[in-house]
Amino acid sequence: MKRLLAVLLLALSVSSVGLAAGYSVRLKEIARVEGVRDNALVGYGLVIGLAGTGDSNKNRLTVQSVANTLSHFGVNINPDDLNSRNVAAVMVTATLPAFAESGQKLDISVSSLGDARSLSGGILLLTPLNGPDGKLYALAQGALSVGGYEVRAFGSLDQKNHPTVGRVPDGATVEREAPLGLGENGRTLDVVLYQPDFTTAERIAESLRRNAGVTAEAEHAGKVRITFAAPPSDLVQTISMIENVPVTPDQIARVVVNERTGTVVSGGDVRLGAVTISQGDLRIQVQTDYLVSQPEGVLVRPSPSIGTAVVPQANINVTDPEARLVSIPNGATVSDLIAALRAIHLSTRDVITILQSIKDAGALRGELVIQ
Numbered sequence: 001m002k003r004l005l006a007v008l009l010l011a012l013s014v015s016s017v018g019l020a021a022g023y024s025v026r027l028k029e030i031a032r033v034e035g036v037r038d039n040a041l042v043g044y045g046l047v048i049g050l051a052g053t054g055d056s057n058k059n060r061l062t063v064q065s066v067a068n069t070l071s072h073f074g075v076n077i078n079p080d081d082l083n084s085r086n087v088a089a090v091m092v093t094a095t096l097p098a099f100a101e102s103g104q105k106l107d108i109s110v111s112s113l114g115d116a117r118s119l120s121g122g123i124l125l126l127t128p129l130n131g132p133d134g135k136l137y138a139l140a141q142g143a144l145s146v147g148g149y150e151v152r153a154f155g156s157l158d159q160k161n162h163p164t165v166g167r168v169p170d171g172a173t174v175e176r177e178a179p180l181g182l183g184e185n186g187r188t189l190d191v192v193l194y195q196p197d198f199t200t201a202e203r204i205a206e207s208l209r210r211n212a213g214v215t216a217e218a219e220h221a222g223k224v225r226i227t228f229a230a231p232p233s234d235l236v237q238t239i240s241m242i243e244n245v246p247v248t249p250d251q252i253a254r255v256v257v258n259e260r261t262g263t264v265v266s267g268g269d270v271r272l273g274a275v276t277i278s279q280g281d282l283r284i285q286v287q288t289d290y291l292v293s294q295p296e297g298v299l300v301r302p303s304p305s306i307g308t309a310v311v312p313q314a315n316i317n318v319t320d321p322e323a324r325l326v327s328i329p330n331g332a333t334v335s336d337l338i339a340a341l342r343a344i345h346l347s348t349r350d351v352i353t354i355l356q357s358i359k360d361a362g363a364l365r366g367e368l369v370i371q
Helices: 002-020 060-071 198-212 235-243 334-343 348-360
Strands: 031-033 039-048 088-096 105-112 123-130 136-143 149-153 156-160 165-174 188-193 215-220 223-227 254-258 263-266 275-279 283-293 309-319 324-328 367-370
Touching (some): 039 060, 039 105, 039 136, 060 088, 088 123, 088 165, 105 123, 123 165, 198 223, 254 348, 263 348, 275 348, 334 348, 348 367
Parallel strands (some): 254 367
Antiparallel strands (some): 031 188, 039 088, 088 105, 105 165, 188 223, 254 263, 275 324, 283 309
16 A cells, blocks of 8 residues: 555656646647548458367358358358358458558457357458448458467366457458548648547647647537648648647546555646545454353263253454544645545555545545546
8 A cells, every 4th residue: 555655646746746837748649630540440251270169050150151152162052061160250350540551451350250169270261341431441361360279178178368369460451541531622620639628629729820820729628620721732741730739738637546446546736625534443343252061070960951052252342443633734635635644554445435525525626536
């Protein structure tokens, strides 16, 4: 606990210094140009070459897919005649980055759809990868790297990692360039904030007008629209200039606590109102001893109504220590609070509980997020 609090105090001190200095960041660190984004691709395919660890013939999806694939090569076969566990139906996913060009390689992930036990050693057949618009953007194919295994023998099972999910590094080739979203024939460009905030959005618009010489206006807390007099002749240079515009973001007063892990993270600008904290423990300890009573002596002849008896004897000890008192002045930070609570040796869980109580009392000048 001491190490956790020490790290937290150091982080708060550094954060406080940065806020006091009014630091600026590049626009690209707190926002992105709308349309310049990653795109999800997905496709359905078959993994072949499995050593009896593929889908069973109960999966009609796989059986029908194998028959359809063979028909493209002039082999017509009844799906009911197929009985092999060397093939598995899979879903293939990939991420198409912004400005991806035709011929660029992508990493792909392959996941089993049926009851295949392992994809280890399999090869993915040529699989088209489509975007949300239904257009084909890449083609995937290659040998899988699973990184795990499953071995069965006489009812015994030995498994490592997750053998029904694999990857193919550089397994997809881009066939269509990623789309770029620009409105009104390229005369507008929207900047989207990673964390929407009205103050930060207005500061971005003001900085763009002052430093980039463009017309910019905050549409709402999460978007700033840039309007050009004419479509930029060099789009890459224009976006590079916009991304490097300095902006001073507004820091939100927020404390994030995670009771499961005992973590407390706070910004340096979180302030407290005047508050007094009293914390004490009432401890009740009950100790029970079991005494055995039984007849003694040779002249005593136990009857059916006389026998050994167990007699419990309870000792109750109540401890009510004096409550520990902590007073926090108006304007103190969360760092000051934790330092005071650390002095009376409270656990991290107690600190989290006290922070919740301070928020309920209205003395926490910020947002409390409980994960």
